[in-house]
Amino acid sequence: MHMADALISPTVGGVLWIASAGLTAYSARRLKADADERRAPLMGVLGAFVFAAQMVNFSIPGTGSSGHLAGGMLLAALLGPHAAFLTMASILTVQALFFADGGLLALGCNIFNLGFFACFVAYPLIYRKIAAGRTDRRRLFAGAVLSSVVALQMGAFGVVLETAFSGISELPLRTFALMMQPIHLAVGLVEGFVTAAVIAFVGKARPEILEAAAAPGRTRHFPVRNVLAAMLVAAVLTGGVLSWFASSSPDGLEWSMLRTSGRESLEAPAGGLHALAAAVQEKLALMPDYDFRKSEAPSPAGTAEQEKGEGWPAPNPGTSTAGLIGGALTLALAGLIGLGMRKLAAK
Secondary structure, three states, rough: OOOHHHOHHHHHHHHHHHHHHHHHHHHHHHHHHHOOHHHHHHHHHHHHHHHOOOOOOOOOOOOOOOEEEOOOHHHHHHOOOHHHHHHHHHHHHHHHHHHHOOOOOHHHHHHHHHHHHHHHHHHHHHHHOOOOOOOOOHHHHHHHHHHHHHHHHHHHHHHHHHHHHOOOOOOHHHHHHHHHHHHHHHHHHHHHHHHHHHHHHHHHHOHHHHHHHHHHOOOOOOHHHHHHHHHHHHHHHHHHHHHHHHHOOHHHHHHHHHHHHOOOOOOOOOOHHHHHHHHHHHOOOOOHHHOOOOOOOOOOOHHHHHHHHOOOOOHHHHHHHHHHHHHHHHHHHHHHHHHHHHHHOOO
């Protein structure tokens, strides 16, 4: 559900940039008040895991579409809403800057859609009411699934509204919404199961993490080394190996665009802020589309041979390298933010 710049106008992009920047500042202030020394390493490692998990698209049977873990509810359940929002912002920023996944002009929209609805709506109004601070498996499962579905539905509708307010005539609101909402319902259900499984693992290994997320500053000291190690190994394996098993089918947004407009992607305007953002992104992207840069365009014959020889899974050193580098960058950025807030709180 990473929006490209072609889907929004500069006005909508600017408004959502301001909104996301405001939420970032608000989250940083709230996090500053919580001097929990465990927060920074958890933010870094969980950010790396979610980055890697977002690379693994799973097929949605009977649709020809795919989806991937968004991760907002998982982060909120394990970190609390404010640290989770900052971590999600870190993930999406690394993806946009270094892997050209999601547009720079649309970065504010992506942070808002994937971060705000999960962390500040679905988490406090649904997950915390059902499961936060408890270890009952049925309540954790119900809370994780329901809140994940609601967060994805709201995020998907946010995309629809942002394209409508941007005047993207190829994606009329009613038709686009009728495509986006059902396909992201399926994605949300899968995300809910995955989120519940990870939360159950952490709750069994170190239930204090869930308690700390639900009530920051009220829990006693407890070690998190084993959980950090397990999640770090999971991040490395997911980004380095499981990414080979990602579905090649269009994701929910691309699938909805194809059904609505006949195309999986739209052309951005050739000038103005769209062109500037595209130029900056092209310069910064180390590994566009999570692969090594191509020095030369392959010949048509070579392309056909490559496509003919492609199978599933698709081992690719470029994908593995991107997963490991991206996870490391996210770990560093999210961890540094958490550490910075802790140091400011100590002053």
